[in-house]
């Protein structure tokens with residue numbers, strides 16, 4: 303038996319350091335973060351990042367086999383749960399999306415020269431990256447059909463197309479573009495990934511798109527989602543990552559890790575939200591007693607705790623399986639936890655808003671903004687419907703159709719049950 307739910311004491315100390323660092327150094331800045339002068343924040347951010355690096359906790363997502371300082375998915379899950387309590391921590395610990403997924407893609411597909419040029423600088427935090435797959439006129443849920451193309455012209459690839467919702471594209475140094483190179487290879491060997499450095503002629507950053515999280519985006523803000531147009535956009539041949547037609551597989555590798563990393567962070571956000579709910583429940587009096595003593599409020603608290611605990615176990619178990627058997631073996635689980643935990647975190651955030659009443663709805667508490675920011679969860683990285691459909695199809699493969707009555711049909715089972723009973727009576731010597 304090798305079931306063990308305890309964290310080893312040495313790593314537990316690292317987690318305690320992380321928690322104290324985030325609680326004492328980062329969370330207190332939240333109320334004024336958006337107002338800090340960008341140049342000063344950059345210096346302060348580097349200082350904080352250096353403290354994380356000195357602690358050996360920087361960029362912990364990338365497996366050492368791929369050249370990273372990764373500690374494995376289970377340890378990353380425990381870390382990300384703490385990181386998820388405060389969104390800015392992602393950048394301070396060097397695990398921010400979409401860079402982390404892009405680095406995984408480069409680690410799997412890039413040549414040594416390409417890694418020197420883009421992966422290691424990205425991992426050190428010297429450059430930032432974006433990943434451009436989704437398009438306005440094709441369903442992002444189905445990346446086997448895209449409109450963006452790349453054609454070879456001498457020593458160059460020429461990209462033509464239209465992308466949108468590309469996180470950080472308006473501030474990134476490089477954009478990893480998913481474009482069709484091999485239409486005959488559809489559905490899964492049709493596309494390739496190219497590195498397009500910002501400023502490459504022919505790549506136009508049209509705008510940052512307003513969203514629920516930021517209805518009035520300021521162009522070039524970290525976390526924005528951009529619309530891009532590619533017109534005769536030329537990159538040298540060595541900007542192709544991997545083989546022509548290998549882009550779908552590379553993108554899957556990137557998205558698999560991304561799905562579990564989102565789930566890990568959502569656990570932290572859900573728990574912080576529950577803390578807000580509970581504090582309010584014990585503090586606010588209604589109809590002569592604290593909210594905490596009204597049974598429907600207790601239901602919200604208990605249900606939220608149960609859902610978070612169940613989601614934690616599912617996430618940690620998937621992380622453990624990933625460490626033991628590899629990401630390819632748990633592809634269905636990765637979709638499952640993303641679909642499950644995205645629902646749990648939104649349900650907990652919604653209940654917290656309800657328990658806090660008008661205050662919860664207001665921007666005097668952070669919960670409404672977390673809700674708006676996290677609402678992308680069931681849509682992004684492939685909609686939950688698609689993950690559930692893949693899960694259901696995988697489960698259904700284990701079943702074969704039966705003729706006539708179902709196997710569990712009680713009247714049909716009766717003759718076999720009577721024969722079994724007669725056999726047992728004889729064997730036991732019942733007279």
Ligand SMILES: Cc1cc2nc3c(=O)[nH]c(=O)nc-3n(C[C@H](O)[C@H](O)[C@H](O)COP(=O)(O)OP(=O)(O)OC[C@H]3O[C@@H](n4cnc5c(N)ncnc54)[C@H](O)[C@@H]3O)c2cc1C
Pocket residue numbers: 400432433434435436437440441442443444466467468469470527678680681682683684685687688691
């Ligand atoms: C905040 C945010 C950040 C993003 N960042 C990036 C990024 O950096 N790079 C990038 O390339 N993309 C990014 N995206 C895009 C994201 O990956 C897509 O939104 C997602 O894959 C869904 O594609 P779509 O929006 O085109 O929806 P569609 O494909 O049009 O689907 C719409 C809806 O239809 C339903 N649906 C679709 N297919 C099926 C099916 N097979 N079965 C059942 N129901 C189905 C689902 O409910 C789905 O939500 C981001 C999106 C958001 C919201």
